[in-house]
Amino acid sequence: MITLSLPSANGGTKILLSNPLIPSLRLWVNKETDEVYTQVTLLPLQEFSMLNEEGKEVRQERNGSSSVKRTTPHMFCKTLTASDTSTHGGFSVPRRAAEDCFPPLDYKQQRPSHELIAKDLHGVEWKFRHIYRGQPRRHLLPTGWSIFVSQKNLVSGDAVLFLRDEDGELRLGVRRSARPRNGLPDSVTEKNSCSNILSLVANAVNTKSMFHVFYSPRATHAEFVIPYEKYITSIRKPISIGTRFRMRFEMGDSPERRCAGVVTGVCDLDPYRWLNSKWRCLLVRWDEAFMSDH
Structure with missing residues (x-):
């Protein structure tokens, strides 16, 4: 649940609450920078008492679904060093991370290795050669890594994340060290200017219809998007x-x-x-x- 407080015409505030019966959050990714951003769907509520009733229903739903088993994915995140981003040597992977995320190597071989295929946030597949070599021995991605670094424009200080889900599919993402001024794509920014957003919100309040807000978590601080229960706690105390x-x-x-x-x-x-x-x-x-x- 997410709350958003906005000024109303008479100087008071309207409380807007995401509808728990619809997908209130959708995650997207900027094709230019790989920065993730969120589309929040909100529905205006007229009375504050409705907020409390909504909260009760949500808590009941959460309590009822608490028996659902959740598993922690296998993942690791590494901040890139100068050698990781050079054109020689490839990507050095910590042993524990490699053994947790990557398919197991046959250590009986003289030079254990195999091919890895990882999908990025856009669904693009990247192929790497995973090898265990050197003195002392270490896990490396020597083949395919320089192409990935070059096409993603990665530099020392950026971070790379590998994640393996329950089905064994390997995922790959990046997190740039420099925070963007605006993580949203230009197409989204143009459509969601301040005047357009205020017009959409005003229309949604008048017609009691849903509207969407796009939010980039790394570009802006979460001053106006907060957890629902945290908001309720703050106004009660x-x-x-x-x-x-x-x-x-x-x-x-x-x-x-x-x-x-x-x-x-x-x-x-x-x-x-x-x-x-x-x-x-x-x-x-x-x-x-x-x-x-x-």
Whole structure:
């Protein structure tokens, strides 16, 4: 379940809830960059009480389906080194990762090897030669790897992920080190400009019909797309002045830290456009230990 809060014409807010009876999330991939993005389907609800009833139904459905067995796929992710992206040597695979994800090699052979076929997010098949050689011995993909690196424009610092599903099919994906300014394809961006989105939302609210929102998780922070139950918890337990507040903090290249302080004020995020919005702005007096470091 996903919630989205938007300003209404009278200055209040409309709460929009994805319909649990339809596929509310669809995952896509940008053909140009291999960046993944999401299509979220939302349905306007008029009354807040309906939100609670919807939540009860969803929790009942989840409880009823809790007996469904879920298995963890075999996968590994490796950040590429300079040697991995060079035209010589191929891709060096950690032994444990190779034995978990790739079909088993016959170690009785003098030079154990076989051919791997992996599909990327677009369904394109890539062929590699998996070999166990060297001194000391290690797992390598010497053949086919340079073509993959060249066509995907991979550089040192990018990451490659291999995943084997229950049927044994090998999947392949990339994650670039540089975050995109906009992970959506140009065709999607042009159709989903700010004015177009607001027009679609307004029409959906008036006609009580579904609408779609496209979201790129790496290009933008998830400030307005949050788990449904997290949203319900936050409005049932509002933060008051004097509450101890903790959050994660990142600055430049410094490692992530946890900072703490005391809430000294609670106000509207935007009192002009979003008056009485469910999204609140917190004023926090940070602890001296945190402030002295910055």
